[in-house]
Each structure stands twice: as C-alpha cells, then as structure tokens.
Amino acid sequence: MIAYISVGVDDMARAKRFYTAFLPALGYELDEADGELGFALPVPPGQAPVQPPIQPEFYVKSPFDGNPASTGNGSMIAFEAHDQQQVRDLHAAGLAAGGTDEGQPGFRAAYGAHFYVAYLRDPQGNKIALFSSNPNEPGRDGP
Numbered sequence: 001m002i003a004y005i006s007v008g009v010d011d012m013a014r015a016k017r018f019y020t021a022f023l024p025a026l027g028y029e030l031d032e033a034d035g036e037l038g039f040a041l042p043v044p045p046g047q048a049p050v051q052p053p054i055q056p057e058f059y060v061k062s063p064f065d066g067n068p069a070s071t072g073n074g075s076m077i078a079f080e081a082h083d084q085q086q087v088r089d090l091h092a093a094g095l096a097a098g099g100t101d102e103g104q105p106g107f108r109a110a111y112g113a114h115f116y117v118a119y120l121r122d123p124q125g126n127k128i129a130l131f132s133s134n135p136n137e138p139g140r141d142g143p
Contacts, residue, residue, distance in 0.1 A: 004057040005077055007126045008069030012036065014098055014123040015060045021097030022090035022130065026079055028058065036061045071125040078129035084116045084137055090130050091118035098123045105130075113139035 009015040028039040037060040103119035117131040
C-alpha cells in the first residue's frame with residue numbers, strides 16, 4: 001500500500017500553480033508547511049490517518065540533498081478522476097497552469113476498454129496521469 005509520494009521541484013510557486021489547478025477538484029486538500037506543499041485526501045470521520053486504508057499523500061518538495069530537482073526516467077504519478085469529462089477539464093487546467101501536454105485525453109489501445117487517460121508534465125518535468133475507468137461511461141469500443 002502506498003502511503004505517500006514526493007516529487008522534487010526547484011520553483012515552488014510554479015509547482016503550486018500547477019498542482020492546485022487540478023488536485024483540489026479531485027478532493028485533495030493543500031497543506032503548506034515550511035514553503036513546501038502537501039496534498040492529501042480528507043481522513044474519514046472517526047478514522048486515524050495512519051490506519052488502513054491509508055489515504056495516500058502527495059508532496060511537492062525541494063530535494064533534501066540541496067541539488068537541483070530532476071525527474072525520474074519512467075516515473076509517473078496517476079490521479080483518478082470521477083469521469084471522462086473531468087479528465088478533459090483537469091488536463092486543460094494543468095496546461096493553463098504551466099504544465100505541458102504529454103498525451104491528449106482519450107482511450108489507449110494498450111489499456112482496458114474504459115480506461116480514459118490524459119498525460120501532463122508539471123513545470124519541473126514530472127509526468128502526471130489523470131484517468132477515469134468509470135464503467136458507467138461509454139468505453140473505447142462504444143457503450
């Protein structure tokens with residue numbers, strides 16, 4: 001079970017603009033501490049944040065070693081959207097907030113019939129996927 005993911009960035013203001021363009025729409029709440037960003041889904045009432053199921057957290061930080069941030073070759077973080085329209089909307093919001101397109105919203109032949117996905121790079125170059133696999137929506141091969 002994944003507890004948290006961190007990406008390194010050199011420009012926190014640009015990163016904040018990018019990630020706040022779509023993560024709050026997915027239910028993530030922003031926590032800023034010491035000039036760095038943390039995003040987490042709210043913990044359900046009556047559940048401690050460390051009890052299973054853990055709500056994965058996403059951190060945007062300066063590298064701990066003080067060197068410039070770099071992206072991982074082959075690394076990608078995926079966030080699940082509610083539906084195909086939200087994938088399109090959030091992809092557009094990420095582009096408007098300084099991200100770059102890495103793959104327009106749509107179906108991919110290599111994945112399941114309902115896996116609808118778009119890809120972005122954040123301003124640092126980290127690869128982000130936004131996807132929906134909602135079985136109540138039309139799939140790649142029709143309804």
